Amino acid sequence: MASVRKLPDSAIETYVIDFLDPFTDRRKRKVFKGRKSDAIAIAQELDLKRYRVKNGIEGANRSSVLLEEFAKYYEAKSKKIKNLKTVEREMLTLRTFMAYKQYGRRKLNSFRSVDVQNFVDFRLISKNKRDGQQLSPNSVIADIRNLRVFFNYSFKNLYIERSPMIGVRSPKARLKKIRFLTESEIKNLLGVIYQDKFRNLIATYLHTGARRIELLPPLFTWDSVDFINTQIELKGKHDKIRYVPMNSSVEQILKRHKDEGLKFPFEFKPDYVTHRLADYYKIAGIKGANVHVLRKTFGSLLIQKKLADIFMVSRLLGHSSVHVTESHYVELLKENVEKPVEGLTNIILI
Numbered sequence: 301m302a303s304v305r306k307l308p309d310s311a312i313e314t315y316v317i318d319f320l321d322p323f324t325d326r327r328k329r330k331v332f333k334g335r336k337s338d339a340i341a342i343a344q345e346l347d348l349k350r351y352r353v354k355n356g357i358e359g360a361n362r363s364s365v366l367l368e369e370f371a372k373y374y375e376a377k378s379k380k381i382k383n384l385k386t387v388e389r390e391m392l393t394l395r396t397f398m399a400y401k402q403y404g405r406r407k408l409n410s411f412r413s414v415d416v417q418n419f420v421d422f423r424l425i426s427k428n429k430r431d432g433q434q435l436s437p438n439s440v441i442a443d444i445r446n447l448r449v450f451f452n453y454s455f456k457n458l459y460i461e462r463s464p465m466i467g468v469r470s471p472k473a474r475l476k477k478i479r480f481l482t483e484s485e486i487k488n489l490l491g492v493i494y495q496d497k498f499r500n501l502i503a504t505y506l507h508t509g510a511r512r513i514e515l516l517p518p519l520f521t522w523d524s525v526d527f528i529n530t531q532i533e534l535k536g537k538h539d540k541i542r543y544v545p546m547n548s549s550v551e552q553i554l555k556r557h558k559d560e561g562l563k564f565p566f567e568f569k570p571d572y573v574t575h576r577l578a579d580y581y582k583i584a585g586i587k588g589a590n591v592h593v594l595r596k597t598f599g600s601l602l603i604q605k606k607l608a609d610i611f612m613v614s615r616l617l618g619h620s621s622v623h624v625t626e627s628h629y630v631e632l633l634k635e636n637v638e639k640p641v642e643g644l645t646n647i648i649l650i
Contacts, residue, residue, distance in 0.1 A: 302343035306336070315339035322350035326373070353458070367411075368404035370459065374450060383537060393446035396423075408454060411464040420444060424471060437471035444470050478629060479593050480600040481506075481586070488584040498576060500553045501566045502594065507550045509598030509617050510534055512573060512591045517564040525554055525565060536618040544616055596628070603629055 302319035317330040317339060330346075332339045371394050378387045398404030400419050403411075423440045427433060444465075451463045481489065486506065493499040504515060513519055514534045524533040530546045532554075546554070557565055574591055581589050599617055602608040608616070614625035 302346045304336070304339045304343050307331070317343050317346070319343065319346040320350055322346075322353040326369075365408045365459065366404070367406055367408050368398055370408050370454070371398065371404070371450075374453060383539075386537075389442070390446045390449060393443045394450060396443070397447060409460045411451075411460075413464050413467040416447060416464050416468045420468060420470075437474050440471055441473055444468065478596055478600065479588055480597040481589065481593060485584070485586050485589075486597070489580060489586060492583045493580050497557070497566070498568070500557070501568060501573070502577065502580075504550050504553055504566070505591070505594040506598055507547055508532065508534070508544045509595050510544070511536065511595060513570055515566055516568055516570055516573070517566075520565055522558065522565060525558075527551070527555070534618065537620075540618060542615070542618040599625070599629060 302317055305316050305318075307314040307316055312333050313335065314331060314333045315336060317332055319328055319330065320326070321328050330342070332342060371391075374394075375387065375391055378390065397419055400422060403415070403419070420440060420443070423435055423443055424437070426435050428435055428439075448463075448465045451460065451465050454460045455463045490499055490503060493502060501515065504510070505512075508515070511534075514536060519535045520532075524535075525546075526532065527546075530551060531543045532546055532550070534542050534544055536542060554565055577591055581587075595617070599613050602613050602616075603610070610625055610629070611622055613629070614622040617625065619625045
């Protein structure tokens with residue numbers, strides 16, 4: 301509740317009103333010069349406004365909320381319910397958006413589709429700070445997706461009357477050629493890794509399609525390993541759980557580590573895995589690969605060797621939908637479809 305206190309030693313009767321902002325829940329302070337009864341009335345009005353906004357009764361006059369102010373509130377709320385990496389990606393987009401033409405100093409409810417479209421067009425001709433190359437359409441599409449999530453949240457929680465994302469044109473996505481390791485590259489990579497435990501980790505990535513953090517502590521523990529049913533439990537994005545069968549190779553690795561008394565199946569930190577693997581790639585003469593390529597190799601081998609269909613691959617990888625899997629392996633799927641159809645030429649003679 302708002303509170304009122306008199307400011308001492310003031311020539312004019314002055315009161316300080318402390319209250320919670322109805323839109324951001326952040327504590328604010330207002331100085332009022334006048335009678336105490338009027339100061340109390342203002343405090344009660346502020347409490348009433350907060351009640352009306354919180355219960356969806358009032359939706360007008362949000363002009364006092366700046367984008368940069370609401371962005372801080374949104375970030376704090378997101379950290380409580382979202383994956384930290386997701387929040388970082390969203391806030392990177394928001395900070396770029398706020399820096400463009402000083403958008404951050406504008407009122408949240410002042411944005412229209414043309415403002416967002418101008419930002420999108422600007423991003424399409426921008427360059428990446430890391431390598432100086434022009435941003436890809438896929439990067440801009442990611443920006444649009446993050447902004448849509450942000451403004452949808454603002455709309456659903458009655459901070460704006462209409463989302464400015466409506467009508468924003470998105471660039472056409474550029475299909476990326478999938479990078480996976482060939483069988484000879486796999487052999488070369490495993491051959492140069494002299495650390496037994498690290499080689500076992502890399503082999504397990506290749507045999508399970510796990511993301512980097514999914515096989516590392518604190519997510520992956522001995523409780524995640526089910527030797528009886530020969531499967532492992534992986535915790536993916538948004539804490540989504542999936543179960544992946546242990547083939548004989550993975551089972552032998554994990555049993556060996558268990559017998560050696562390791563506290564965790566694999567006792568490595570994520571950054572160490574990234575940098576150490578990069579060193580081994582270099583030694584093996586493998587270019588354009590990272591940790592995630594191991595996961596793509598798992599999926600591509602299952603498809604190429606016809607060991608699983610696209611639906612099973614999608615399930616094993618923990619993708620949100622089979623459409624995501626198809627977009628990743630579109631070239632391999634095209635090849636697998638063309639070969640059997642071409643085979644009909646030997647059957648149906650013209």
